[in-house]
Amino acid sequence: MALVGAFGVGLPYIINAQSKRWLTEVKNRDLNLPIPIPAARTIGLQGLMGLWSPNGCNDLCQLLLYNGIAQQVVVSMDDRKVDHSTRNVSAQLFIFRIAQDEACTPVEARSGQNVIIDWTFNATAIARATRGRTADSECVVRQAAGDVVLDITIRRVNEMIGTQPGRLELAPGSVNVNALEILVEGSVVARESASETMMLSIPLKLVPYGPTFEASGWEWSRERVGNEILDVIAALKRLTAFNLEKPIGGTPVGLRKRLDVALNDMSRHVYHEVFELVPDYFLIISKNGLMPGDLERLAKLISDERVARFQAFPSDALQVPGAAEMLKGRILDRLLWTARARGAFGEPYKSLESLTRLLPDGSFANPDPRVDALVDGTETGFLSPNLILRLADQGASVANRLIGVLKEGRAAALASGSWWSTKERMIASLRALCRLGSDARAVLPDLQEFEDTGIVPRNVLDSDLWRITMMRLSVNVSKFSIPANERGIIYYNQENMARRAAQGDCET
Numbered sequence: 001m002a003l004v005g006a007f008g009v010g011l012p013y014i015i016n017a018q019s020k021r022w023l024t025e026v027k028n029r030d031l032n033l034p035i036p037i038p039a040a041r042t043i044g045l046q047g048l049m050g051l052w053s054p055n056g057c058n059d060l061c062q063l064l065l066y067n068g069i070a071q072q073v074v075v076s077m078d079d080r081k082v083d084h085s086t087r088n089v090s091a092q093l094f095i096f097r098i099a100q101d102e103a104c105t106p107v108e109a110r111s112g113q114n115v116i117i118d119w120t121f122n123a124t125a126i127a128r129a130t131r132g133r134t135a136d137s138e139c140v141v142r143q144a145a146g147d148v149v150l151d152i153t154i155r156r157v158n159e160m161i162g163t164q165p166g167r168l169e170l171a172p173g174s175v176n177v178n179a180l181e182i183l184v185e186g187s188v189v190a191r192e193s194a195s196e197t198m199m200l201s202i203p204l205k206l207v208p209y210g211p212t213f214e215a216s217g218w219e220w221s222r223e224r225v226g227n228e229i230l231d232v233i234a235a236l237k238r239l240t241a242f243n244l245e246k247p248i249g250g251t252p253v254g255l256r257k258r259l260d261v262a263l264n265d266m267s268r269h270v271y272h273e274v275f276e277l278v279p280d281y282f283l284i285i286s287k288n289g290l291m292p293g294d295l296e297r298l299a300k301l302i303s304d305e306r307v308a309r310f311q312a313f314p315s316d317a318l319q320v321p322g323a324a325e326m327l328k329g330r331i332l333d334r335l336l337w338t339a340r341a342r343g344a345f346g347e348p349y350k351s352l353e354s355l356t357r358l359l360p361d362g363s364f365a366n367p368d369p370r371v372d373a374l375v376d377g378t379e380t381g382f383l384s385p386n387l388i389l390r391l392a393d394q395g396a397s398v399a400n401r402l403i404g405v406l407k408e409g410r411a412a413a414l415a416s417g418s419w420w421s422t423k424e425r426m427i428a429s430l431r432a433l434c435r436l437g438s439d440a441r442a443v444l445p446d447l448q449e450f451e452d453t454g455i456v457p458r459n460v461l462d463s464d465l466w467r468i469t470m471m472r473l474s475v476n477v478s479k480f481s482i483p484a485n486e487r488g489i490i491y492y493n494q495e496n497m498a499r500r501a502a503q504g505d506c507e508t
Contacts, residue, residue: 011170012200018172019197022161023226026177031191036241037182040151043070047156057096057140059126060154060232065098065140066130066247072097072143074150095143104139129247131280136254153183156232173198173222178230182239192235196226252284256297263300278307285314295323302330302352305337310351318358328359332370339380349383357386364393375405382412385428392432399440403447405429410455426456427465434469434506444473464497464508471501 043064057065057075064070075094133139162174179193201221233244259281262274278301285294298317301307318324331352338349353374356364364371364387374380375387388405391398406429409422433440433447447470450456460466500508 015170015172016199019162019175019199019225022172022175023195023197026161026175026179026193026195029179029191030193031188032239033190037152037184037190037239038241039069039243041071042074042148042151043072044074044076044150044153045155046076046153047158057094061096062130062140063126063244063247064242065096066133067243067245069242069244072148074148095148096140097143098138099141100137101139101141104134104137125246128280131277132250132255132284133247134250135258135277135280136250137258138250151184154236155181155183156230157181170200173200176228178228180230180232180235180239190239192230192239194226194228194230196224196228198222199225252288252291255281255284256291256293259297259301263297263304268306275306279309279312282310282312282314285317286312290314290317290320295320295326299326299330302327302334305334305341308348310348310355313351313355315355315358318355319360324360324363328356328363331355332368332374335374335380335384336370339374339377349380353384353386356390359390362393364390365395367394381408382422382425385424388425388428389432389435392435396436396439396442399433399436399443402429402432402436402440403443406450407455413457426460430456430460430465430469431506434465434472435504437472437504438474441473444470444475447473464500465506467497468501468505468508471497472504472506 045058045061057073061073061075064073073096075096130140157177157179159177159179160174161177162172164174165171175195175197177193177195179191181188182190199222201223236242237244255277258274258277262268268274281301285291285298295317298314302310318327335349335352338352342349371387371390374384375391377384388402391402406426409426409429412422433443451461456466
């Protein structure tokens, strides 16, 4: 037994000693100058990088340029193309600088599989800030052909020391290294690294047995030691005197001017880069508030068929007295045009239709043929739940119409074999009846009939929304039994239902 224990503990210790030596060697190669490296005119970037920028200037590239750390940045995807002895780089490589240009292309911030590797952990925030600078006609452009001398080179190095063993192989774990190096005149003057390895573990396998564990045979396994993820920005802050804070965005005035020029120029194509800045404009209003001319500009954006992204539309603008009616009209007109020209599926129909929910109470009190056309449309009717909800603004006169919506939804569900295609439409009509409350008491017999005939799906009948709606239409709370689960635990009670019904909780 002692021999087995010595083998199980001693062998991993001996094998792991080599991995530990490699980890120490990697750490000993790190360098840190006593004086932080200052900013320079020309900085080169080498190694793996995220290419989410249309022209190849990644997040760190933009950070260096927009913060004034470098006047130009040279990006190399292949170290072999750089002559470190002379610091010369061919002008055919990616060379970027800041320039004034009315036709700047906004930087697109991507994430996930669209990014190869980001240098920073804040690439999206950097992209959003530089988009604001783009709106002020300050953008990154390629440097003209010619040779350029690198004052500083920032290089990322990925290497593996040793041979990666199999999980059960009795061999030292290889060391994966992710390092950041700063070169001046071809020599490494500063370096910081992160590394990890898989250490061999004691091969005793334990399995749960009641409150404890028991041994169940022998199995070699490996345990991760270290972390190879390197925070490049944090490392650069320790090694340099660079200002690496997120760039300050451009002025909102510049963005408004660019949008005005595009809206007044119908020759601009739908894919023109300025329309990519519309979401940024919406975010600026949401953050800083409305400025003179914004309401008229928002109305133009809604009406312009070249604008297709309204997800970030500033909701406060829809509540401005006097402007809500104008914006409502533009939204309805655009919805009708979109449905006829492109169909109601997808954008911008969905995001525009959702804006109708945010308009002030009573905005749809007067019947509108545009609303009728959208709610009753073969296609748009199933994709306009918010407009169905706003029918409640017209009062008790629409109660029978809402009952009709429920019946139509059931018929469509039976025809398609699934009620999911009509789910939002039916729930919206039920919420509208809930909002009407006792004013819709005349249709209570219809709803009670739905319970008996199965027009409304069982999961809706079992929902709080159904109970609260029925109670607001004057059904006594005692009508509803108190469901309990298999353990007899009550998950809702009559007192709570009555209170929520009195408060008009129709959004449940």
